[in-house]
Amino acid sequence: MQGRASPDVPGIAAATVFAIASQIIGAAFLYLILRVDGGWQVVGLLALLGLGFYLLERLPWIADYALASFARVPLVAMITAAVIVLAFPFFVGSNTYILHLLIVAELYAVLALALNFQLGSANIPNFATGASYGIGAYVSALLAINFGVSFWLTLPVAALAATLFGFIIGIPSMRTRDTYLALVTIAFGVVVQQLLNNFSWTGGPNGLVGIPAPSLFGHSFADPLVIFGWKLPSQANFYYLSAALVVVAIVTAHRLHGSRIGLAWNALRADEIAAKAQGINVAWFKVLAFAVDAFLAAFAGTIYAFYVSYISPDNFTFLVSVTIMTMVIVGGMDNIFGVIVGAFLLTILPEKLRAFADYRLLFFGVVIIGFLMIRPQGLFPQRMRRYGGEP
Amino acid sequence: MSALLKVENLTMRFGGLVALNDVSLSIDKGAVLAVIGPNGAGKSTLFNVVTGVYRPTSGRVTFDGAEITDRPSYEVVDRGIARTFQSSRLFSDLSVLDNVIIGMHTRTRTGVLTALFRPGASRREMAACVEKAETLLKLGSGDLFEQRYRPAGTLAQADRRRLEIARALASQPKLLLLDEPSVGMDDMETDALVADITRLRVQNPALSVILIEHDMRVVEAFPQHVTCIDYGSKIAEGDFAAVRAEPRVQEAYLGKAVAHA
Ligand SMILES: Nc1ncnc2c1ncn2[C@@H]1O[C@H](COP(=O)(O)OP(=O)(O)OP(=O)(O)O)[C@@H](O)[C@H]1O
Ligand SMILES: [Mg+2]
Numbered sequence: 001m002q003g004r005a006s007p008d009v010p011g012i013a014a015a016t017v018f019a020i021a022s023q024i025i026g027a028a029f030l031y032l033i034l035r036v037d038g039g040w041q042v043v044g045l046l047a048l049l050g051l052g053f054y055l056l057e058r059l060p061w062i063a064d065y066a067l068a069s070f071a072r073v074p075l076v077a078m079i080t081a082a083v084i085v086l087a088f089p090f091f092v093g094s095n096t097y098i099l100h101l102l103i104v105a106e107l108y109a110v111l112a113l114a115l116n117f118q119l120g121s122a123n124i125p126n127f128a129t130g131a132s133y134g135i136g137a138y139v140s141a142l143l144a145i146n147f148g149v150s151f152w153l154t155l156p157v158a159a160l161a162a163t164l165f166g167f168i169i170g171i172p173s174m175r176t177r178d179t180y181l182a183l184v185t186i187a188f189g190v191v192v193q194q195l196l197n198n199f200s201w202t203g204g205p206n207g208l209v210g211i212p213a214p215s216l217f218g219h220s221f222a223d224p225l226v227i228f229g230w231k232l233p234s235q236a237n238f239y240y241l242s243a244a245l246v247v248v249a250i251v252t253a254h255r256l257h258g259s260r261i262g263l264a265w266n267a268l269r270a271d272e273i274a275a276k277a278q279g280i281n282v283a284w285f286k287v288l289a290f291a292v293d294a295f296l297a298a299f300a301g302t303i304y305a306f307y308v309s310y311i312s313p314d315n316f317t318f319l320v321s322v323t324i325m326t327m328v329i330v331g332g333m334d335n336i337f338g339v340i341v342g343a344f345l346l347t348i349l350p351e352k353l354r355a356f357a358d359y360r361l362l363f364f365g366v367v368i369i370g371f372l373m374i375r376p377q378g379l380f381p382q383r384m385r386r387y388g389g390e391p
Numbered sequence: 392m393s394a395l396l397k398v399e400n401l402t403m404r405f406g407g408l409v410a411l412n413d414v415s416l417s418i419d420k421g422a423v424l425a426v427i428g429p430n431g432a433g434k435s436t437l438f439n440v441v442t443g444v445y446r447p448t449s450g451r452v453t454f455d456g457a458e459i460t461d462r463p464s465y466e467v468v469d470r471g472i473a474r475t476f477q478s479s480r481l482f483s484d485l486s487v488l489d490n491v492i493i494g495m496h497t498r499t500r501t502g503v504l505t506a507l508f509r510p511g512a513s514r515r516e517m518a519a520c521v522e523k524a525e526t527l528l529k530l531g532s533g534d535l536f537e538q539r540y541r542p543a544g545t546l547a548q549a550d551r552r553r554l555e556i557a558r559a560l561a562s563q564p565k566l567l568l569l570d571e572p573s574v575g576m577d578d579m580e581t582d583a584l585v586a587d588i589t590r591l592r593v594q595n596p597a598l599s600v601i602l603i604e605h606d607m608r609v610v611e612a613f614p615q616h617v618t619c620i621d622y623g624s625k626i627a628e629g630d631f632a633a634v635r636a637e638p639r640v641q642e643a644y645l646g647k648a649v650a651h652a
Contacts, residue, residue, distance in 0.1 A: 252507060259506035259513045260499045260520075263485075267493045270482035277442060277476070279468030279497035279562060288503065384486045384540055387521040 010065060015072035020080045022066060027084045031091060033348060034098045042352045053379060067383075085243050089236045099235035101348055103307060106242035107300045109343035112327040113249040113336065114296035117256065118289040119325060120334035120382070121265035125182040126290065127321045128169055129297050131192035134316030135162045136298025137305035138196060141208045144306070151214030151306050159298040165192075166294025170287030189318055196313040207312025214241075214306050221306070238307045245303060246340070249296055253336050256292070258385070265289060266334070319361060326364045329371050331378050338380030393456075395420045395599050396441070396472075396566055401450030403436055403623075410436040411447070412623040418566070423592070423600045423613040425631070428620035429643055434603045435477055437620070438568050442474050443467045455565060469497040473564035475555040477571050477603070483544025487535055487554055490543045491524035492517075494561030527557045530590075532583035548575035556587070566599045567591075573606045585612045619643065 010018065033045050056062055070077045092098045111129055118124040139161045140154035149157070172184045196202045203209075213222035221237040256262050264285050267275040276282055305311050323346065331342020350363060371378065394417035403411040410433045418424045426434050439445045441452055443464040452460045459467055473494075482490050499516055506513045528536040533553050538546065543554060552572055559567055569588075573581045589612070592598060604610050610617060614631035621643040627634045634640055 255506050255510050255513065256503065259517065260496065260501045261503060261506055263489060263493050264496060266485055266489070267482050267496075270484055271480050273444070274476065274480035274482065275493075276444070276464040277468065277474055277480075278493050278558070279465045280493075281463070281465040292503065382484075384542070385489055386540070387488070387517070 136301025
């Protein structure tokens with residue numbers, strides 16, 4: 001219950017220990033699950049994870065305590081997180097496969113956070129996030145290949161192009177509702193993919209090859225990264241770049257969620273007629289959710305294109321949109337942390353459970369149905385906003 | 392004194408059904424108008440047309456010197472009309488406090504760019520909203536303030552009605568439309584509601600209220616202006632005593648509340 005019984009506010013020392021220890025344990029778990037090679041070890045780790053979620057569910061004070069601790073010492077929590085993210089590649093070492101998985105997970109985390117503005121905050125089913133991702137990737141790749149535009153410049157340009165696309169798919173959302181809107185977005189996604197497949201200037205089904213690696217201060221991202229004498233594989237460049245993008249996405253999500261805009265989205269999710277009666281321009285806020293989603297997705301698309309240096313329409317199919325949607329539903333609608341966990345789990349698990357690799361769509365379908373039936377609020381449910389540091 | 396809200400010859404048809412038939416009424420600044428009438432008379436439809444939920448088949452609505460017929464809801468709210476719903480429509484998965492803050496939507500300005508690039512401004516705006524919302528929650532009867540972090544959907548019936556009023560007031564309206572605010576309240580809660588409305592008018596003498604009510608105890612408390620609607624048409628208008636004495640009104644209610652009020 002939402003009872004009054006104030007959760008014991010942790011002292012500074014306890015909060016510090018908790019904020020550091022919990023994040024190290026989380027990182028260690030991620031490390032282990034990335035390291036193990038299929039079979040029983042994965043099952044064992046999954047069982048451990050399941051137990052963790054079971055405990056969180058049965059003992060809600062754990063989550064309250066965790067949040068209170070992080071709120072008590074936000075700086076410590078953030079520094080710990082930063083150190084862990086920065087140090088992680090050093091533990092991974094030369095294992096490029098793990099780095100690759102991490103990059104993909106980071107990009108999916110951004111995509112899932114992007115979709116969360118719609119699906120989570122405003123309950124608008126959008127199956128075109130994959131298309132916005134693709135538009136970002138293609139626009140920046142085309143600019144770089146044909147006009148030699150630098151990666152750093154293509155980032156904002158591609159994002160603006162995708163935002164425009166977001167506005168365009170958003171327009172039908174003013175008139176269509178729920179189920180029909182889902183169909184409209186599916187159609188948009190398919191159309192984009194078909195166009196990429198059929199235009200000659202997009203390279204057709206063969207896609208675009210030879211996207212040049214970005215460079216920063218004379219350091220090419222194709223070269224290994226050397227830090228204090230440690231040599232990290234070239235993937236580490238993109239790992240850090242993607243991590244920076246995740247931070248941007250988190251800050252964006254956090255700021256919008258905590259502002260009048262996040263509240264307006266939540267209002268139209270709960271009751272559209274009541275939202276209108278509060279003076280919310282419902283149509284505009286729906287379109288805005290599409291635009292913000294496309295904007296962030298395009299950033300992820302640009303980094304992806306420059307990372308793999310080769311893109312084709314197959315990278316941006318309907319399945320990608322479904323995957324992103326699954327991540328949001330599993331992680332927890334409108335919960336920033338949950339959505340990121342969802343993205344990491346659903347990127348890494350299918351890779352580890354090779355048995356499922358050929359049945360991805362089936363796997364995601366079963367996961368979605370299972371969650372919607374058993375735990376529709378996701379692993380980490382949405383939490384009430386708290387103001388002014390009150391418990 | 393020119394009317395704050397003026398409804399002229401309003402007709403609303405749903406297919407063959409005439410929910411409002413050539414209704415005209417007006418309310419002055421600072422006045423309370425009670426709208427009564429049997430079930431299905433068209434009272435809620437009147438609110439829905441005034442607030443832009445429905446477009447009227449014909450007729451005109453003017454508010455505060457501007458025509459608002461056919462204007463979208465968000466513009467109507469922005470101009471200063473706030474409403475509650477007959478079957479309360481709260482944002483049930485959001486906290487009581489958030490419900491009230493959302494009510495301030497038209498009085499706040501933060502857009503996406505401000506939220507992203509000037510987080511300080513956005514946070515200050517939010518903090519000011521929280522403060523105002525808490526004041527509003529403390530103001531009314533009941534203990535909404537103590538329950539401010541509860542999901543609105545878990546509130547008791549009377550509190551739901553009170554919260555809807557607080558949310559409507561959050562937009563600093565010039566005209567408050569209350570659709571059967573006493574539904575689901577017991578006698579004591581209804582008395583507290585009447586006291587709340589009375590106090591609101593004392594604090595803000597310019598506030599006008601249109602009250603749809605079935606409970607004649609509430610209407611009696613604001614007896615100066617009463618309008619009775621039946622089958623979509625206005626059948627009586629005047630002070631409560633005059634309206635109640637009207638044979639057509641008694642006929643419409645046929646021995647219901649009015650007869651022994
Ligand atoms: N959207 C709609 N479509 C069709 N008919 C409608 C619609 N809204 C209202 N009506 C009809 O219009 C008539 C008036 O309804 P309204 O809700 O305004 O009545 P009311 O006076 O508020 O009644 P009550 O006291 O029961 O709330 C009713 O016959 C109702 O069925
Ligand atoms: Mg009604």
